[in-house]
Amino acid sequence: MNKRYLVALDQGTTSSRAVVFTREGHLVAASSMEFPQYYPKPGWVEHDPADILSTQIEALRAAVRKAEINPREIAAIGITNQRETTLVWDRKTGVCVHRAIVWQCRRTAPIVDELKEKGYGDMIRKKTGLIPDAYFSGTKIKWLLDNLPIRERAEKGELCFGTVDSFLAWHLVGGHPHVTDATNASRTMLFNLHTQEWDDELLQMLDIPRAMLPKVVDSAEVIGVLREDIIGEGIPVAALAGDQHAALFGQACFEEGMVKNTYGTGCFMLMNAGDKFRLSESGLLTTMAWRLNGKPTYAFEGSVFMAGAIIQWLRDEMKLIEHASESEAVAASVSDTGGVYLVPAFTGLGAPYWNMYTRGTLVGMTRGTGRAHIVRAALEAIAYQSRDLYEAMVKDCGVECTGLRVDGGASANKLLMQFQSDMIGVPVLRPAVLETTALGVALLAGLAVGMYYDLDATSRGWRVADSFEPQMEKEQQQKLLRGWERAVKGALYWANEE
Ligand code: ADP
Numbered sequence: 001m002n003k004r005y006l007v008a009l010d011q012g013t014t015s016s017r018a019v020v021f022t023r024e025g026h027l028v029a030a031s032s033m034e035f036p037q038y039y040p041k042p043g044w045v046e047h048d049p050a051d052i053l054s055t056q057i058e059a060l061r062a063a064v065r066k067a068e069i070n071p072r073e074i075a076a077i078g079i080t081n082q083r084e085t086t087l088v089w090d091r092k093t094g095v096c097v098h099r100a101i102v103w104q105c106r107r108t109a110p111i112v113d114e115l116k117e118k119g120y121g122d123m124i125r126k127k128t129g130l131i132p133d134a135y136f137s138g139t140k141i142k143w144l145l146d147n148l149p150i151r152e153r154a155e156k157g158e159l160c161f162g163t164v165d166s167f168l169a170w171h172l173v174g175g176h177p178h179v180t181d182a183t184n185a186s187r188t189m190l191f192n193l194h195t196q197e198w199d200d201e202l203l204q205m206l207d208i209p210r211a212m213l214p215k216v217v218d219s220a221e222v223i224g225v226l227r228e229d230i231i232g233e234g235i236p237v238a239a240l241a242g243d244q245h246a247a248l249f250g251q252a253c254f255e256e257g258m259v260k261n262t263y264g265t266g267c268f269m270l271m272n273a274g275d276k277f278r279l280s281e282s283g284l285l286t287t288m289a290w291r292l293n294g295k296p297t298y299a300f301e302g303s304v305f306m307a308g309a310i311i312q313w314l315r316d317e318m319k320l321i322e323h324a325s326e327s328e329a330v331a332a333s334v335s336d337t338g339g340v341y342l343v344p345a346f347t348g349l350g351a352p353y354w355n356m357y358t359r360g361t362l363v364g365m366t367r368g369t370g371r372a373h374i375v376r377a378a379l380e381a382i383a384y385q386s387r388d389l390y391e392a393m394v395k396d397c398g399v400e401c402t403g404l405r406v407d408g409g410a411s412a413n414k415l416l417m418q419f420q421s422d423m424i425g426v427p428v429l430r431p432a433v434l435e436t437t438a439l440g441v442a443l444l445a446g447l448a449v450g451m452y453y454d455l456d457a458t459s460r461g462w463r464v465a466d467s468f469e470p471q472m473e474k475e476q477q478q479k480l481l482r483g484w485e486r487a488v489k490g491a492l493y494w495a496n497e498e
Helices: 049-067 109-117 121-128 137-147 151-155 164-172 200-206 243-250 308-316 326-332 371-397 414-424 436-448 455-461 474-496
Strands: 005-011 015-022 027-034 074-081 087-090 159-162 179-181 215-217 220-225 236-242 259-263 267-272 285-292 295-304 341-343 361-363 404-407 428-431 464-468
Touching: 005 049, 005 164, 005 436, 015 049, 015 436, 027 049, 049 164, 074 164, 074 243, 074 436, 087 164, 109 121, 109 137, 121 200, 137 200, 151 159, 159 164, 164 179, 164 236, 179 236, 220 436, 236 243, 236 436, 243 259, 243 267, 243 285, 243 295, 243 436, 259 371, 267 285, 267 371, 295 371, 308 371, 326 371, 326 414, 341 371, 341 474, 361 474, 371 414, 371 474, 404 414, 414 428, 414 464, 414 474, 436 455
Parallel strands: 005 074, 074 236, 179 215, 259 404, 404 428
Antiparallel strands: 005 015, 015 027, 087 159, 220 236, 259 267, 267 295, 285 295, 341 361, 428 464
16 A cells, blocks of 8 residues: 555644645645643643543544545654643553643742752753743653652652653553653753753752653654554654644754744744754753754744734734734734834743843824724734844854744734745745644654655655745835834833833
8 A cells, every 4th residue: 555644643732633644745634622721720731641642542533534544555653742741650551640731830930940049040051952941841840759759659660751742652652662752852951952861960950760751762763653443553653843843844944044933822933053052142942953863953942922912912802803814904904003013021021132021012102093003013013023033043043044934823914924024134935834833743754764865855845835025125124123122122121110
Protein backbone atom coordinates (compact mmCIF):
# COMPACT_ATOMS: atom_id res chain seq x y z
CA MET A 1 0.00 0.00 0.00
CA ASN A 2 1.25 3.47 -0.93
CA LYS A 3 2.06 5.39 2.24
CA ARG A 4 1.00 8.85 1.10
CA TYR A 5 -0.25 10.47 4.27
CA LEU A 6 1.12 12.03 7.42
CA VAL A 7 -0.88 12.66 10.56
CA ALA A 8 -0.35 15.36 13.19
CA LEU A 9 -1.69 15.09 16.72
CA ASP A 10 -1.95 18.67 17.98
CA GLN A 11 -2.70 18.62 21.70
CA GLY A 12 -3.58 22.23 22.62
CA THR A 13 -4.64 24.10 25.75
CA THR A 14 -8.37 24.00 25.06
CA SER A 15 -8.72 21.21 22.49
CA SER A 16 -7.05 18.16 21.00
CA ARG A 17 -6.80 18.11 17.21
CA ALA A 18 -5.72 15.60 14.62
CA VAL A 19 -4.91 16.60 11.05
CA VAL A 20 -4.27 14.40 8.03
CA PHE A 21 -1.90 15.75 5.34
CA THR A 22 -0.69 14.43 2.02
CA ARG A 23 3.07 14.09 1.61
CA GLU A 24 2.93 17.34 -0.42
CA GLY A 25 1.56 19.13 2.63
CA HIS A 26 -2.07 19.45 1.52
CA LEU A 27 -4.63 19.28 4.31
CA VAL A 28 -6.99 16.33 3.78
CA ALA A 29 -9.08 16.33 6.96
CA ALA A 30 -9.03 17.61 10.52
CA SER A 31 -10.96 16.90 13.65
CA SER A 32 -10.89 18.53 17.03
CA MET A 33 -12.35 17.93 20.50
CA GLU A 34 -12.54 20.37 23.37
CA PHE A 35 -12.07 19.36 27.00
CA PRO A 36 -12.76 21.00 30.39
CA GLN A 37 -10.44 23.44 32.15
CA TYR A 38 -10.16 23.30 35.95
CA TYR A 39 -9.51 26.40 38.06
CA PRO A 40 -9.25 25.07 41.65
CA LYS A 41 -8.04 28.43 43.04
CA PRO A 42 -7.53 31.91 41.56
CA GLY A 43 -4.59 31.77 39.17
CA TRP A 44 -4.44 27.95 39.15
CA VAL A 45 -5.16 26.00 35.95
CA GLU A 46 -5.36 22.20 35.59
CA HIS A 47 -6.35 19.57 33.01
CA ASP A 48 -7.52 16.03 33.64
CA PRO A 49 -4.91 13.72 32.04
CA ALA A 50 -7.66 11.25 31.11
CA ASP A 51 -9.38 14.02 29.09
CA ILE A 52 -6.15 14.85 27.29
CA LEU A 53 -5.70 11.21 26.32
CA SER A 54 -9.29 10.38 25.39
CA THR A 55 -9.93 13.55 23.33
CA GLN A 56 -6.65 13.06 21.48
CA ILE A 57 -7.49 9.45 20.60
CA GLU A 58 -11.04 10.41 19.55
CA ALA A 59 -9.77 13.28 17.40
CA LEU A 60 -7.32 10.92 15.67
CA ARG A 61 -10.01 8.35 14.92
CA ALA A 62 -12.42 11.04 13.67
CA ALA A 63 -9.82 12.66 11.39
CA VAL A 64 -8.87 9.33 9.82
CA ARG A 65 -12.59 8.54 9.28
CA LYS A 66 -13.21 11.99 7.74
CA ALA A 67 -10.21 11.65 5.44
CA GLU A 68 -11.62 8.33 4.18
CA ILE A 69 -8.21 6.75 4.09
CA ASN A 70 -6.94 3.35 5.14
CA PRO A 71 -4.69 3.66 8.23
CA ARG A 72 -2.16 1.58 6.31
CA GLU A 73 -1.67 4.54 3.97
CA ILE A 74 -0.29 6.65 6.83
CA ALA A 75 3.50 6.81 6.70
CA ALA A 76 4.06 8.42 10.09
CA ILE A 77 2.51 10.33 12.98
CA GLY A 78 3.91 13.40 14.75
CA ILE A 79 2.88 14.79 18.13
CA THR A 80 2.86 18.53 18.90
CA ASN A 81 1.60 19.98 22.13
CA GLN A 82 0.79 22.82 24.51
CA ARG A 83 4.17 23.47 26.04
CA GLU A 84 5.37 23.36 29.67
CA THR A 85 2.22 21.69 31.04
CA THR A 86 3.43 19.18 33.61
CA LEU A 87 2.36 15.59 34.34
CA VAL A 88 3.72 12.94 36.70
CA TRP A 89 2.57 9.33 36.37
CA ASP A 90 3.30 5.84 37.65
CA ARG A 91 5.88 4.10 35.45
CA LYS A 92 4.04 0.75 35.72
CA THR A 93 0.36 1.74 35.46
CA GLY A 94 0.48 5.11 33.67
CA VAL A 95 -1.86 6.56 36.29
CA CYS A 96 -1.11 10.22 37.08
CA VAL A 97 -0.46 11.29 40.67
CA HIS A 98 -2.25 14.62 40.12
CA ARG A 99 -4.07 16.55 37.42
CA ALA A 100 -1.82 18.19 34.80
CA ILE A 101 -0.55 21.58 35.94
CA VAL A 102 -1.12 23.81 32.93
CA TRP A 103 1.49 26.29 31.62
CA GLN A 104 -0.75 29.25 32.55
CA CYS A 105 -0.93 28.17 36.20
CA ARG A 106 0.68 30.70 38.54
CA ARG A 107 0.86 28.53 41.69
CA THR A 108 4.65 28.32 41.61
CA ALA A 109 5.29 32.08 41.33
CA PRO A 110 6.63 32.12 44.95
CA ILE A 111 9.14 29.36 44.09
CA VAL A 112 10.38 31.49 41.19
CA ASP A 113 10.70 34.55 43.44
CA GLU A 114 12.77 32.49 45.86
CA LEU A 115 15.08 31.28 43.08
CA LYS A 116 15.62 34.87 41.99
CA GLU A 117 16.27 36.02 45.56
CA LYS A 118 18.86 33.28 45.96
CA GLY A 119 20.61 34.66 42.87
CA TYR A 120 19.95 31.74 40.48
CA GLY A 121 18.50 33.98 37.74
CA ASP A 122 21.74 34.48 35.86
CA MET A 123 22.73 30.80 35.89
CA ILE A 124 19.25 29.78 34.69
CA ARG A 125 19.39 32.28 31.82
CA LYS A 126 22.91 31.27 30.74
CA LYS A 127 22.18 27.55 30.77
CA THR A 128 18.57 27.38 29.59
CA GLY A 129 18.13 30.63 27.61
CA LEU A 130 14.97 31.27 29.66
CA ILE A 131 14.02 34.06 32.04
CA PRO A 132 12.88 32.33 35.27
CA ASP A 133 9.09 32.12 35.32
CA ALA A 134 6.31 29.96 36.73
CA TYR A 135 5.32 28.96 33.16
CA PHE A 136 8.18 26.54 32.83
CA SER A 137 7.81 22.95 34.05
CA GLY A 138 10.66 22.83 36.59
CA THR A 139 8.94 24.64 39.43
CA LYS A 140 5.70 22.75 38.71
CA ILE A 141 7.51 19.42 39.23
CA LYS A 142 8.98 20.76 42.45
CA TRP A 143 5.51 21.77 43.62
CA LEU A 144 4.21 18.22 43.04
CA LEU A 145 7.19 16.67 44.86
CA ASP A 146 6.81 19.08 47.79
CA ASN A 147 3.03 18.84 48.13
CA LEU A 148 2.27 15.16 47.50
CA PRO A 149 3.73 12.09 49.30
CA ILE A 150 5.62 10.98 46.19
CA ARG A 151 9.25 12.00 46.62
CA GLU A 152 10.52 8.57 47.65
CA ARG A 153 8.83 6.88 44.69
CA ALA A 154 10.22 9.55 42.37
CA GLU A 155 13.75 8.93 43.69
CA LYS A 156 13.39 5.18 43.15
CA GLY A 157 12.44 5.79 39.52
CA GLU A 158 8.87 4.56 40.02
CA LEU A 159 7.39 7.80 38.68
CA CYS A 160 7.75 9.53 35.32
CA PHE A 161 7.66 13.26 34.70
CA GLY A 162 6.67 14.43 31.26
CA THR A 163 5.22 17.32 29.29
CA VAL A 164 2.17 16.47 27.15
CA ASP A 165 4.24 15.08 24.24
CA SER A 166 5.93 12.70 26.63
CA PHE A 167 2.67 11.69 28.33
CA LEU A 168 1.00 10.97 24.98
CA ALA A 169 4.02 9.04 23.69
CA TRP A 170 4.06 6.85 26.83
CA HIS A 171 0.36 6.06 26.43
CA LEU A 172 0.03 5.78 22.65
CA VAL A 173 3.26 4.06 21.64
CA GLY A 174 3.78 0.33 22.17
CA GLY A 175 6.26 -0.52 24.96
CA HIS A 176 5.65 2.78 26.80
CA PRO A 177 8.77 4.77 25.85
CA HIS A 178 9.57 7.52 28.36
CA VAL A 179 10.87 10.23 26.04
CA THR A 180 10.53 13.92 25.24
CA ASP A 181 12.10 15.93 22.44
CA ALA A 182 14.64 18.72 22.80
CA THR A 183 12.12 21.51 22.09
CA ASN A 184 9.85 20.40 24.91
CA ALA A 185 12.85 19.79 27.18
CA SER A 186 13.96 23.38 26.52
CA ARG A 187 10.79 24.62 28.26
CA THR A 188 11.40 22.88 31.58
CA MET A 189 14.13 25.18 32.97
CA LEU A 190 16.10 21.93 33.60
CA PHE A 191 17.62 21.46 30.16
CA ASN A 192 21.06 22.78 29.35
CA LEU A 193 21.00 24.16 25.80
CA HIS A 194 24.80 23.88 25.49
CA THR A 195 25.19 20.22 26.49
CA GLN A 196 21.72 19.23 25.17
CA GLU A 197 21.16 17.25 28.38
CA TRP A 198 19.39 17.59 31.71
CA ASP A 199 21.60 19.69 33.96
CA ASP A 200 22.66 18.49 37.44
CA GLU A 201 23.01 21.97 38.89
CA LEU A 202 19.49 22.91 37.76
CA LEU A 203 18.10 19.61 39.08
CA GLN A 204 19.78 20.23 42.42
CA MET A 205 18.48 23.79 42.55
CA LEU A 206 14.90 22.46 42.39
CA ASP A 207 15.61 19.17 44.20
CA ILE A 208 14.28 17.05 41.34
CA PRO A 209 15.51 13.43 41.01
CA ARG A 210 16.99 12.62 37.61
CA ALA A 211 15.33 9.18 37.76
CA MET A 212 11.93 10.69 36.92
CA LEU A 213 13.05 12.54 33.77
CA PRO A 214 12.45 11.28 30.23
CA LYS A 215 15.16 10.54 27.71
CA VAL A 216 15.63 13.52 25.37
CA VAL A 217 15.30 12.60 21.70
CA ASP A 218 15.51 14.55 18.43
CA SER A 219 12.44 16.39 17.16
CA ALA A 220 12.34 14.04 14.15
CA GLU A 221 13.06 10.50 15.32
CA VAL A 222 11.06 7.27 15.30
CA ILE A 223 10.27 6.52 18.93
CA GLY A 224 8.15 3.44 18.29
CA VAL A 225 4.84 2.46 16.70
CA LEU A 226 1.30 3.48 17.55
CA ARG A 227 -0.53 0.87 19.65
CA GLU A 228 -2.52 -1.24 17.19
CA ASP A 229 -5.74 -1.06 19.13
CA ILE A 230 -6.03 2.70 18.50
CA ILE A 231 -6.74 2.78 14.76
CA GLY A 232 -5.92 -0.81 13.85
CA GLU A 233 -2.43 -0.19 12.51
CA GLY A 234 1.04 0.12 14.04
CA ILE A 235 2.14 3.40 12.44
CA PRO A 236 5.58 4.88 13.29
CA VAL A 237 5.38 7.77 15.75
CA ALA A 238 8.22 9.78 14.30
CA ALA A 239 8.22 13.35 15.65
CA LEU A 240 7.67 15.29 18.87
CA ALA A 241 7.77 19.10 19.08
CA GLY A 242 6.29 21.89 21.18
CA ASP A 243 3.58 23.82 19.33
CA GLN A 244 5.49 27.06 18.63
CA HIS A 245 8.56 25.13 17.45
CA ALA A 246 6.42 22.96 15.17
CA ALA A 247 4.84 26.15 13.75
CA LEU A 248 8.29 27.59 13.00
CA PHE A 249 9.07 24.37 11.13
CA GLY A 250 5.65 24.35 9.43
CA GLN A 251 6.40 27.89 8.21
CA ALA A 252 9.59 26.45 6.66
CA CYS A 253 11.79 28.93 8.54
CA PHE A 254 14.81 26.73 7.95
CA GLU A 255 17.44 29.43 7.63
CA GLU A 256 18.89 31.74 10.21
CA GLY A 257 16.97 35.02 10.38
CA MET A 258 13.66 33.60 9.14
CA VAL A 259 10.73 34.62 11.36
CA LYS A 260 7.14 33.56 11.95
CA ASN A 261 4.45 35.33 13.94
CA THR A 262 1.25 33.67 15.13
CA TYR A 263 -1.63 36.14 15.68
CA GLY A 264 -3.90 34.47 18.22
CA THR A 265 -5.16 35.69 21.60
CA GLY A 266 -1.56 36.79 22.05
CA CYS A 267 1.20 36.77 19.45
CA PHE A 268 4.06 34.29 19.45
CA MET A 269 7.04 35.31 17.38
CA LEU A 270 9.96 32.93 16.79
CA MET A 271 13.08 33.49 14.74
CA ASN A 272 15.48 30.81 13.56
CA ALA A 273 18.67 31.91 15.34
CA GLY A 274 21.03 29.40 13.73
CA ASP A 275 23.16 26.67 15.25
CA LYS A 276 25.09 28.73 17.82
CA PHE A 277 23.67 29.46 21.24
CA ARG A 278 23.28 33.19 21.86
CA LEU A 279 21.50 35.23 24.48
CA SER A 280 19.28 38.09 23.40
CA GLU A 281 20.14 41.58 24.56
CA SER A 282 16.50 42.68 24.37
CA GLY A 283 15.07 40.23 26.87
CA LEU A 284 13.89 37.64 24.34
CA LEU A 285 14.11 33.96 25.22
CA THR A 286 16.61 31.66 23.57
CA THR A 287 15.02 28.28 23.01
CA MET A 288 15.33 25.26 20.74
CA ALA A 289 13.98 25.63 17.22
CA TRP A 290 14.40 21.87 16.75
CA ARG A 291 17.03 19.17 16.98
CA LEU A 292 17.72 17.01 13.93
CA ASN A 293 20.31 14.20 13.82
CA GLY A 294 21.59 15.36 17.19
CA LYS A 295 22.25 18.88 15.85
CA PRO A 296 20.51 21.75 17.63
CA THR A 297 19.01 24.75 15.85
CA TYR A 298 18.16 27.60 18.21
CA ALA A 299 15.41 30.21 18.13
CA PHE A 300 14.67 33.57 19.68
CA GLU A 301 11.17 33.79 21.09
CA GLY A 302 9.04 36.71 22.18
CA SER A 303 5.36 37.25 22.78
CA VAL A 304 2.78 40.00 22.72
CA PHE A 305 0.36 39.49 25.63
CA MET A 306 -2.61 41.31 24.10
CA ALA A 307 -3.20 40.74 20.38
CA GLY A 308 -6.49 39.14 19.27
CA ALA A 309 -7.52 39.66 22.90
CA ILE A 310 -7.80 43.42 22.24
CA ILE A 311 -10.30 42.67 19.49
CA GLN A 312 -12.26 40.50 21.93
CA TRP A 313 -12.18 43.41 24.40
CA LEU A 314 -13.56 45.80 21.75
CA ARG A 315 -16.32 43.28 21.11
CA ASP A 316 -17.21 42.12 24.64
CA GLU A 317 -16.39 45.06 26.91
CA MET A 318 -16.53 48.15 24.70
CA LYS A 319 -19.25 46.79 22.35
CA LEU A 320 -17.66 48.62 19.42
CA ILE A 321 -17.96 45.60 17.11
CA GLU A 322 -20.11 42.47 17.01
CA HIS A 323 -17.64 39.99 15.57
CA ALA A 324 -13.84 39.95 15.49
CA SER A 325 -13.91 39.87 11.68
CA GLU A 326 -15.99 43.08 11.61
CA SER A 327 -12.95 44.96 12.92
CA GLU A 328 -11.50 45.03 9.41
CA ALA A 329 -14.44 46.79 7.70
CA VAL A 330 -14.89 49.23 10.57
CA ALA A 331 -11.19 50.14 10.57
CA ALA A 332 -11.20 50.47 6.79
CA SER A 333 -14.04 53.03 6.94
CA VAL A 334 -11.45 55.64 7.98
CA SER A 335 -8.13 56.26 6.24
CA ASP A 336 -6.15 56.48 9.49
CA THR A 337 -6.64 56.69 13.26
CA GLY A 338 -6.62 60.50 13.19
CA GLY A 339 -3.65 60.50 15.55
CA VAL A 340 -5.15 58.06 18.09
CA TYR A 341 -2.92 55.36 19.65
CA LEU A 342 -4.06 52.53 21.86
CA VAL A 343 -1.32 50.96 24.03
CA PRO A 344 -2.96 47.72 25.17
CA ALA A 345 -0.75 47.15 28.21
CA PHE A 346 -3.66 45.68 30.17
CA THR A 347 -1.34 43.23 31.92
CA GLY A 348 1.92 45.13 31.46
CA LEU A 349 4.33 45.13 28.51
CA GLY A 350 6.69 42.26 27.62
CA ALA A 351 9.84 42.29 25.46
CA PRO A 352 11.48 44.65 24.70
CA TYR A 353 9.93 46.90 27.41
CA TRP A 354 9.45 44.46 30.32
CA ASN A 355 7.31 46.59 32.56
CA MET A 356 4.63 44.63 34.39
CA TYR A 357 3.10 47.74 35.99
CA THR A 358 2.16 49.56 32.78
CA ARG A 359 -1.55 49.70 32.03
CA GLY A 360 -3.58 50.39 28.91
CA THR A 361 -3.75 53.92 27.58
CA LEU A 362 -5.62 55.62 24.76
CA VAL A 363 -3.99 58.86 23.60
CA GLY A 364 -4.35 61.49 20.87
CA MET A 365 -8.14 61.82 20.84
CA THR A 366 -9.94 64.88 19.49
CA ARG A 367 -13.61 65.86 19.28
CA GLY A 368 -13.68 64.12 15.90
CA THR A 369 -12.48 60.73 17.21
CA GLY A 370 -15.03 57.98 16.63
CA ARG A 371 -15.50 54.24 16.94
CA ALA A 372 -13.71 53.48 13.67
CA HIS A 373 -10.58 55.36 14.78
CA ILE A 374 -10.40 53.39 18.00
CA VAL A 375 -10.98 50.03 16.28
CA ARG A 376 -8.27 50.94 13.79
CA ALA A 377 -5.92 51.98 16.60
CA ALA A 378 -6.52 48.57 18.24
CA LEU A 379 -5.58 46.68 15.07
CA GLU A 380 -2.56 48.89 14.53
CA ALA A 381 -1.49 48.25 18.13
CA ILE A 382 -1.19 44.53 17.33
CA ALA A 383 1.11 45.42 14.45
CA TYR A 384 3.18 47.96 16.43
CA GLN A 385 3.79 45.50 19.26
CA SER A 386 4.79 42.78 16.79
CA ARG A 387 7.04 45.28 15.04
CA ASP A 388 8.83 46.03 18.33
CA LEU A 389 9.52 42.32 18.85
CA TYR A 390 10.58 41.91 15.24
CA GLU A 391 13.06 44.80 15.46
CA ALA A 392 14.50 43.35 18.68
CA MET A 393 14.99 39.96 17.02
CA VAL A 394 16.57 41.33 13.89
CA LYS A 395 18.96 43.40 16.01
CA ASP A 396 19.89 40.44 18.24
CA CYS A 397 20.30 38.05 15.34
CA GLY A 398 22.14 40.44 13.05
CA VAL A 399 20.87 38.68 9.93
CA GLU A 400 18.88 40.49 7.24
CA CYS A 401 15.29 39.23 7.23
CA THR A 402 13.38 39.02 3.97
CA GLY A 403 9.81 38.39 5.08
CA LEU A 404 7.55 37.69 8.04
CA ARG A 405 5.55 34.45 7.80
CA VAL A 406 2.21 34.66 9.54
CA ASP A 407 -0.60 32.45 10.83
CA GLY A 408 -3.22 32.36 13.62
CA GLY A 409 -6.83 33.61 13.73
CA ALA A 410 -6.15 37.34 13.39
CA SER A 411 -3.84 36.83 10.38
CA ALA A 412 -7.11 36.61 8.41
CA ASN A 413 -7.33 40.42 8.77
CA LYS A 414 -5.92 41.93 5.55
CA LEU A 415 -5.82 45.48 6.87
CA LEU A 416 -3.75 44.30 9.84
CA MET A 417 -1.39 42.29 7.61
CA GLN A 418 -0.88 45.23 5.23
CA PHE A 419 -0.20 47.60 8.11
CA GLN A 420 2.20 45.05 9.60
CA SER A 421 4.15 44.93 6.35
CA ASP A 422 4.21 48.75 6.17
CA MET A 423 5.59 48.95 9.69
CA ILE A 424 8.38 46.37 9.32
CA GLY A 425 9.23 47.27 5.75
CA VAL A 426 9.41 43.67 4.48
CA PRO A 427 6.72 41.45 2.92
CA VAL A 428 4.25 39.64 5.16
CA LEU A 429 3.64 36.15 3.78
CA ARG A 430 0.50 34.16 4.58
CA PRO A 431 0.72 30.50 3.57
CA ALA A 432 -1.95 28.32 2.01
CA VAL A 433 -2.05 25.98 5.02
CA LEU A 434 -2.65 28.08 8.13
CA GLU A 435 -2.45 24.98 10.35
CA THR A 436 1.29 25.47 10.53
CA THR A 437 1.70 23.77 13.92
CA ALA A 438 0.13 20.54 12.68
CA LEU A 439 1.86 20.80 9.31
CA GLY A 440 5.22 21.35 11.00
CA VAL A 441 5.10 18.23 13.12
CA ALA A 442 3.71 16.18 10.19
CA LEU A 443 6.67 17.30 8.05
CA LEU A 444 9.09 16.46 10.88
CA ALA A 445 7.56 12.98 11.03
CA GLY A 446 7.88 12.67 7.25
CA LEU A 447 11.53 13.66 7.50
CA ALA A 448 12.17 11.01 10.16
CA VAL A 449 10.75 8.15 8.05
CA GLY A 450 12.66 9.23 4.94
CA MET A 451 9.69 10.64 3.02
CA TYR A 452 11.79 13.75 2.35
CA TYR A 453 15.54 13.64 1.76
CA ASP A 454 16.32 17.00 3.31
CA LEU A 455 14.87 20.29 4.52
CA ASP A 456 14.76 21.61 0.98
CA ALA A 457 12.38 18.85 -0.04
CA THR A 458 10.38 19.39 3.15
CA SER A 459 9.95 23.09 2.42
CA ARG A 460 7.93 22.28 -0.69
CA GLY A 461 5.11 21.57 1.75
CA TRP A 462 5.01 25.34 2.42
CA ARG A 463 3.30 27.54 -0.18
CA VAL A 464 2.52 31.21 0.07
CA ALA A 465 -1.11 32.10 -0.62
CA ASP A 466 -1.11 35.88 0.06
CA SER A 467 1.74 38.33 0.11
CA PHE A 468 1.47 41.84 1.58
CA GLU A 469 4.21 44.13 0.30
CA PRO A 470 5.27 47.33 2.06
CA GLN A 471 3.52 50.26 0.36
CA MET A 472 3.75 53.15 2.78
CA GLU A 473 6.09 56.08 2.17
CA LYS A 474 9.07 55.95 4.51
CA GLU A 475 8.31 59.40 5.89
CA GLN A 476 4.76 58.44 6.84
CA GLN A 477 5.98 55.16 8.37
CA GLN A 478 8.54 56.97 10.51
CA LYS A 479 5.95 59.49 11.64
CA LEU A 480 3.58 56.74 12.78
CA LEU A 481 6.35 54.82 14.54
CA ARG A 482 7.45 57.96 16.39
CA GLY A 483 3.85 58.42 17.51
CA TRP A 484 3.69 54.83 18.78
CA GLU A 485 6.98 55.22 20.65
CA ARG A 486 5.67 58.39 22.30
CA ALA A 487 2.43 56.63 23.23
CA VAL A 488 4.38 53.75 24.84
CA LYS A 489 6.55 56.25 26.69
CA GLY A 490 3.37 57.88 27.94
CA ALA A 491 2.05 54.55 29.24
CA LEU A 492 5.39 53.78 30.93
CA TYR A 493 5.53 57.27 32.44
CA TRP A 494 2.01 56.84 33.82
CA ALA A 495 3.08 53.56 35.50
CA ASN A 496 6.41 54.84 36.80
CA GLU A 497 4.86 57.87 38.50
CA GLU A 498 2.88 55.56 40.80
P1 ADP B 1 -5.98 31.15 20.00
O1 ADP B 1 -5.35 29.97 19.35
O2 ADP B 1 -5.08 31.98 20.84
O3 ADP B 1 -7.30 30.84 20.67
P2 ADP B 1 -6.80 31.91 17.30
O4 ADP B 1 -5.61 31.67 16.45
O5 ADP B 1 -7.96 30.99 17.20
O6 ADP B 1 -6.37 32.14 18.81
O7 ADP B 1 -7.31 33.42 16.98
C1 ADP B 1 -8.38 33.98 17.66
C2 ADP B 1 -8.09 35.43 18.01
O8 ADP B 1 -7.98 36.19 16.81
C3 ADP B 1 -9.18 36.06 18.84
O9 ADP B 1 -8.60 36.80 19.89
C4 ADP B 1 -9.92 36.99 17.88
O10 ADP B 1 -10.33 38.18 18.53
C5 ADP B 1 -8.88 37.30 16.83
N1 ADP B 1 -9.44 37.41 15.47
C6 ADP B 1 -10.07 36.44 14.78
N2 ADP B 1 -10.43 36.89 13.55
C7 ADP B 1 -10.00 38.17 13.47
C8 ADP B 1 -10.06 39.19 12.45
N3 ADP B 1 -10.61 38.96 11.27
N4 ADP B 1 -9.51 40.39 12.75
C9 ADP B 1 -8.91 40.61 13.94
N5 ADP B 1 -8.84 39.71 14.91
C10 ADP B 1 -9.37 38.50 14.70
